[in-house]
Amino acid sequence: MLIGFPLLVITFLLIVLFSFIPVGLWISALAAGVRVGIISLVGMRLRRVPPSRIVHPLIKATKAGIDLSSNQLEAHYLAGGNVDRVVDALIAAHRAGIPLSFERAAAIDLAGRNVLEAVQMSVNPKVIETPVVAAVAKDGIELKAKARVTVRANIERLVGGAGEATVIARVGEGIVTTIGSAASHKEVLENPDSISQTVLEKGLDAGTAFEILSIDVADVDVGRNIGAQLQTDQAEADKRIAQAKAEERRAMAIAREQEMRAMVQEMRARVVEAEAEIPKAMAQALREGKLGVMDYYNLKNIGADTDMREAISRLAPQGPKSTDPVKGE
Incomplete structure (x- = not known):
């Protein structure tokens, strides 16, 4: 029992140690010819950087003949960039003979553009x-x-x-x-x-x-x-303007006619008012002896004769006179 307990503790500590230290990833890097120290991998863990996100792209870049360091890739990852896509773009540009540095690729990636798609578009328009x-x-x-x-x-x-x-x-x-x-x-x-x-x-x-x-x-x-179409619309607009102006002139003519009628009615009212004063004036003249009875009757006869002539003129035919000699007799 006493021997088994320390053995369990040691086993537990080894499991925790190997889970924290990516030994398998370190071995893969060594097999690919990438020199990454255990301490660097532990430092990535402490900085909350997944070591696989750095080591795998670094292995691809090394195999493609591109010289990169883990510090460059880690700095780009911490800045919020896509390390794997940048490395793929560098490999594609290197194969196509397009001059592209890591700093330029990282700047393009951090600017929000797809650097791999840009390299592919440079090769294939x-x-x-x-x-x-x-x-x-x-x-x-x-x-x-x-x-x-x-x-x-x-x-x-x-x-x-x-x-x-x-x-x-x-x-x-x-x-x-x-x-x-x-x-x-x-x-x-x-x-x-x-x-x-x-x-x-x-x-x-x-x-x-x-x-x-x-x-x-x-x-x-x-x-x-x-x-x-523009000419038709212009003609239609001119037509509407002319109609509006004609309507304005018609309204002004109607207003002027109504104004004249009002003036005529006012004048007629004044004439009627003046005619109403005639009997009063004649009565006053009769009382004062300035107008005799016979003069009054003569005025009445003249008025009656004038009314009769106006009535006869209204009843007379308006057509031209006949030139027939028989009817003329």
Whole structure:
């Protein structure tokens, strides 16, 4: 019993020791020709760095002929980078003959870009297809174009360079400029490669993480007659403006007519008011002896005679007089 207890304690301590010290990983590194000390592996454990995340990429880099140290990989891991992807990118660049240092690859990875994909795109260019871009030529005809842009990653400009969205936007702007400067849409249909030439001459890849190799126009379709539609809309707008002005003039005429009627009614009211004062004045003249009875009757006769003449004139025919000699007699 006394001998078995120390043996159990020693066994437990050995199990804990070997679980903390990655002896198997150390042996694998030695077999691959990578010199990593036990103390370095223990230090990784203490710094909470999984030793396998450092040793396995280091073995790959050493076998590929790339000189790296465990301190470089550990520092990149502690900075939040993807060590395995950086090492794979370095191996791919080394095999393709692309100059890429560990510092540059680590900076690209920490910038949030996929450095391995960038190296692969440098070897195998990528084709970006733009959406349908609509533009109007000078003759008013709309053209809808679609282009395929072949780009290659520029390793030197990956940090701080613009992405695919910027390239697509610039190519679309170049297509619109080229079509808009054409005198006729037929020129673009007859020579669609003029779009590619004009866009390539603008140097649209400046400031981006890519290098544009070619721009190929995939399709050009004829759209609407924008010029005729704009002229129709302008004519309709002019028509509505003219109608509004005519309605304004009509409203002003109606208002003026109503104003005149009000003035006439006011004048008639004044005449009626003045006529109402005539009997009073005549009565006053009769009382004062300024007007005799016979004078009053003469005035009444004159008024009656005037009323009769107005009635006869209203009953008389308005047509032209007959020139028949029989009817004339």
